[in-house]
Amino acid sequence: MTVDTAPMATEALDSPRSKQAMKARIARRYAAERRFRAYGVAAILFGLTFLVALFSTIMVRGYSAFLQSAFTLDVHLDPSAFGSTTPPSETDIRMADYTKLANRALFQALGVDPANKADARAASQLLSQNADVQIRKTVEADPTVIGKSVQLSLLAHGNVDTLMKGHFDRSVPENRRQLSDKQLGWLDKAAEAGLLGKHFNTGLFTYGASSKPESAGVGVALVGSLYMMAIVLLIAVPLGVAAAVYLEEFAPKNLLTDTIEVNINNLAAVPSIVFGLLGLAIFINFMGIPRSAALVGGLVLALMTLPTIIIATRAAVAAVPPSIREAALGVGASKMQSITHHVLPLAVPGILTGTIIGLAKALGETAPLLMIGMVAFVVDFPTTPLDSATALPVQIYMWATAAERGFVERTAGATLILLAFLVCMNVTAVILRRRYERRW
């Protein structure tokens, strides 16, 4: 079919209906389609590249946060450290000098002469300042251990942890690094002897805020986040679903409901920090709820999540085919029955998706919590939603501003934990949706 003579070719180009011209048009169309697909693939690859880069950076930086260096020491719980009475009183147990006990165990293990003050101070710097708390908790849990020797895994100092994780530069002149040659010598010997090692960092999940990286964890922040999520669920879901169903099914269509609808859509786009300001003004200043309490955080996040849930629920309810409503009304179901028996069950997958997306958004929210004083240094677990609490993303934010190497890796580690939660929530959403869809 190829036309190779010049006159014919020109003739073909002149006429738009010629085979030549048609072929050219088809080729152009195909080329356009191929280009369009290529753009799409390129866009996806571009996005994926950044995602991979982001995740790999966080992983590389954060995985070491899940390991923690600790000394395995035989701590002799000398009865003389616990006052004169036997058995020792609670005050004695609380007030005992555990640091001394810890140091004594360490000196013995490293072969340091306690009489040499300089050596003793240098060696004691290798233990975490939190080590005494660890021993105290052991004794408090079981006072009968007093007088015996117990093998304990005591946290090493953050600098030791940095060394163990290979982030310590030994080539720096001695006077400008955190660990002296002598200390390094002890540590190398201890590591060789198996006294010093890296273990899974359970403390990351159980500790609260601390100025020492080795004893800082997201435990307290997790509990705070959990409280807030519970409050968001309890408040935003019933309110949101009720509002959405009313607006979608019952409300008359007039200027007022139109205004409400526009405003709900606007609220979903309001910067979250504005909700924080609102919470500060209403919940704390006006209603007098204690600041930095999980209750305030939960209320603010519930307000913030409400529009998301309302919009998702309205969309899900509107997506239920009208024929189902008509069928229910046709057999004599009341409006309420048609909604509760038919429309809502069919809308559940959509509502669930909206709710979980809203919750995930709330879980990762930081800005409004800063406004209501949840950037607090909280060491103790909040027992009620009225106690001071902090949240996971706020904890990340606070750690991100700290300089110590241990906090840098903890920032990434906590981000990994947060991401894991978000992934779990989204997977739950997908699973629930699938299950419901199969049922209907």
Next chain:
Amino acid sequence: MLNVQTNELQQGATKLGGALNPHKVAAKDVSVYYGEKRALFDVTVNIPDRGVMAFIGPSGCGKSTFLRCINRMNDTIPICRVTGKITIEDEDIYDPSLDVVQLRARVGMVFQKPNPFPKSIYENVAYGPRIHGLAGSKAELDHIVETSLQRAALWKEVKDRLNDPGTGLSGGQQQRLCIARAVAVSPEVILMDEPCSALDPIATAKVEELIDELKQNFCIIIVTHSMQQAARVSQRTAFFHLGVLVEEGATNDIFTNPNDQRTQDYITGRFG
């Protein structure tokens, strides 16, 4: 007061004696407005019990609109307004004191597209009796479901899979399931809005056969686009055109000897 009593007595007498009310459904000067637009102009028609009444006419002529007035389905459209009077058994169905839910239990409806609930076949049929408290026990409910499915000529096909989803049936079976669902609450009137328009000829034939059976017990009003179908299943036919009820009479007369030129033109296929 006296009037009401005589009415009730009459009703009782018709039910007991089996003498059929000649006007099961009576409409007088019914007009429907969608906002500013008037869709139906002063429709007056009497529909007898135990028979099939067909509404025919071109698209947009108001036949479905009128049908939906009879169970007040138009109430669900906010801009829709109905004037005039419709009575069922001499009871004004637009009386403010009348409960519309109760009315819809008395006037069942089958829709154009089969719309079974996305639940089991059993649940589809049992739903109406359940919300109206018609069955005292599980056995009673089972009985209602079985008889309803039998009446809808579906029992034999589905009796072994009552727990399968209703949406898994074929189109024709789904429509018969919808008829069973409507029948299950023992309505007096069954409205059918083009019940066969989404079905193939074989399924259509089955549904038509079923309509013929059902007319022994119910007052059936059917809207159809197919004049052949109207001729096959109905005893009386009403022809609507541009929101006006042009002509109403025995189906035979309408199709063989219509009074109005427009009816003549429509049934001979000159328009519509």
